[in-house]
Amino acid sequence: MVRPWFVATLLFLCEAQGSPQLLRGESEYLKPEFKEKYFSQILDHFNYNSVGNGTYLQRYLITDQYWKKGYGPIFLYAGNEGNIWEFALNSGFITELAEQERALVIFAEHRYYGKSLPFGKESFHIPEVGLLTVEQALADYAVLITELKKDLKAQRCPVIVFGGSYGGMLSVYMRVRYPNIVAGALAASAPILSTAGMGDPAQFFRDVTADFENYNPACRDAVKGAFEKLQTLAQKEDYAQIQSEFSLCKTPSSAADIHQLNGLLRNAFTLMAMLDYPYKTAFMSSMPAFPVKVACDTMLKGNDLMSALKDTVGIVYNSTGKLTCLDIYNLYIECADPTGCGLGFDSMAWDYQACTEIEMCFESNGVSDMFPVIPFTQQQRELYCAKKWAVLPRPGWLKTQFWGDDLSTASNIIFSNGDLDPWANGGVRKSLSSSLIAINIPDGAHHLDLRGSNPADPDSVIQARKQEAQVISQWVKMERMKHRSHDF
Numbered sequence: 001m002v003r004p005w006f007v008a009t010l011l012f013l014c015e016a017q018g019s020p021q022l023l024r025g026e027s028e029y030l031k032p033e034f035k036e037k038y039f040s041q042i043l044d045h046f047n048y049n050s051v052g053n054g055t056y057l058q059r060y061l062i063t064d065q066y067w068k069k070g071y072g073p074i075f076l077y078a079g080n081e082g083n084i085w086e087f088a089l090n091s092g093f094i095t096e097l098a099e100q101e102r103a104l105v106i107f108a109e110h111r112y113y114g115k116s117l118p119f120g121k122e123s124f125h126i127p128e129v130g131l132l133t134v135e136q137a138l139a140d141y142a143v144l145i146t147e148l149k150k151d152l153k154a155q156r157c158p159v160i161v162f163g164g165s166y167g168g169m170l171s172v173y174m175r176v177r178y179p180n181i182v183a184g185a186l187a188a189s190a191p192i193l194s195t196a197g198m199g200d201p202a203q204f205f206r207d208v209t210a211d212f213e214n215y216n217p218a219c220r221d222a223v224k225g226a227f228e229k230l231q232t233l234a235q236k237e238d239y240a241q242i243q244s245e246f247s248l249c250k251t252p253s254s255a256a257d258i259h260q261l262n263g264l265l266r267n268a269f270t271l272m273a274m275l276d277y278p279y280k281t282a283f284m285s286s287m288p289a290f291p292v293k294v295a296c297d298t299m300l301k302g303n304d305l306m307s308a309l310k311d312t313v314g315i316v317y318n319s320t321g322k323l324t325c326l327d328i329y330n331l332y333i334e335c336a337d338p339t340g341c342g343l344g345f346d347s348m349a350w351d352y353q354a355c356t357e358i359e360m361c362f363e364s365n366g367v368s369d370m371f372p373v374i375p376f377t378q379q380q381r382e383l384y385c386a387k388k389w390a391v392l393p394r395p396g397w398l399k400t401q402f403w404g405d406d407l408s409t410a411s412n413i414i415f416s417n418g419d420l421d422p423w424a425n426g427g428v429r430k431s432l433s434s435s436l437i438a439i440n441i442p443d444g445a446h447h448l449d450l451r452g453s454n455p456a457d458p459d460s461v462i463q464a465r466k467q468e469a470q471v472i473s474q475w476v477k478m479e480r481m482k483h484r485s486h487d488f
């Protein structure tokens with residue numbers, strides 16, 4: 001799920017300020033005039049004794065530039081595992097739709113991420129980290145929206161919740177848990193099933209592989225071949241050769257170092273598959289247009305597989321072209337999410353969530369995927385999490401509390417997924433009823449539909465956004481009628 005390259009992304013955004021080349025095609029995301037605000041939020045919604053009436057400052061972004069005051073709907077983005085600005089600047093569809101629907105737009109930051117740190121720098125100490133749960137985050141959004149509706153005299157305004165990835169999961173949960181507050185949810189690329197421990201542990205990396213294979217089967221073979229060469233060198237403990245092949249900053253000296261190197265290399269492919277957008281982006285990582293194509297073209301250049309692999313992962317780790325050597329422990333941190341946790345404070349928060357409620361026991365096996373054998377079992381997860389956070393994960397709890405695939409009593413949720421996205425098959429791919437609607441986007445990567453319109457958009461995402469807009473407009477109307485009938 002990954003918020004990797006948090007630091008790199010910020011750097012990139014700063015660089016972008018002075019780079020007209022980069023802003024081109026992204027300018028629409030900079031259009032909304034968000035005001036950054038803080039809300040005094042309840043620290044512990046569920047235990048009245050633990051921290052008394054303690055509060056923390058939750059950050060949110062708000063724009064009323066499109067809003068028909070007191071009447072237009074409220075679009076709430078359920079912030080996920082990172083700085084809320086990153087999502088606000090990469091979810092242009094929401095503001096485009098807000099313009100049409102004359103909606104108020106709010107992007108709420110998730111507790112323990114970005115600037116919403118309940119205990120400042122101590123937030124990741126034990127036991128302070130304990131208030132980081134999905135339930136607390138949902139309650140934050142429910143309280144925030146209820147209070148803001150009062151303050152803004154918007155009690156009658158229907159609320160639609162949006163989110164991508166983990167934010168999409170939160171959107172589903174908001175509609176399931178607080179249907180009194182939320183009229184409908186657009187859950188883009190929300191892997192609600194795989195993260196609840198349902199499905200095949202090999203699915204994720206198999207689908208990453210499929211992206212490269214579908215571009216060119218020779219590409220998959222080349223990647224697989226390069227990893228096998230690396231494995232051969234590792235078995236011979238020819239560490240000096242490995243260092244020189246990959247321009248590593250330090251000579252590896254153990255199986256653990258090789259494991260780390262393999263993780264870092266695999267992570268580059270994960271990111272390129274997820275972020276396989278048809279134009280240049282600076283979301284999570286800086287990516288060229290069609291990174292899977294760029295990667296495969298790089299992989300298939302020349303005869304030296306290892307050097308091709310080095311250049312291919314350089315698309316991710318060396319996008320500036322300024323990297324002198326690859327520091328395997330700095331560029332990638334292994335954690336309880338085998339798809340990556342990113343770097344910095346946000347990565348610690350996500351690691352903790354992956355150690356508690358969010359289950360991501362995904363493996364690569366070198367048979368159904370092109371990667372080295374890297375298992376990640378519940379047992380490995382337990383050992384890691386006990387050591388790192390002194391917690392024992394509770395497999396099945398997410399499924400119990402948010403219903404897993406047994407969603408038939410829910411309503412008004414759109415599950416959108418792009419076929420290029422390795423998370424897609426961990427989510428809901430078929431409509432479950434007339435109001436639980438699956439929208440599949442054949443040419444879409446990770447929540448492409450949430451991004452603003454772009455001239456390079458494939459037709460499938462244009463159609464998906466149209467359908468989403470229609471359904472959401474319908475939900476808003478239905479909710480208004482409900483209120484009207486209450487008046488009699």
Ligand SMILES: *[C@@H]1O[C@H](CO)[C@@H](O)[C@H](O)[C@H]1NC(C)=O
Pocket residue numbers: 052053
């Ligand atoms: C919290 O409770 C204490 C008394 O226990 C009170 O003095 C304080 O004003 C309360 N704070 C808030 C924000 O209500």
Ligand SMILES: *[C@@H]1O[C@H](CO)[C@@H](O)[C@H](O)[C@H]1NC(C)=O
Pocket residue numbers: 246247310314318320321322323324325326
């Ligand atoms: C990073 O890219 C530059 C420019 O292509 C290249 O000269 C350099 O060797 C690369 N660094 C690494 C570690 O691969």
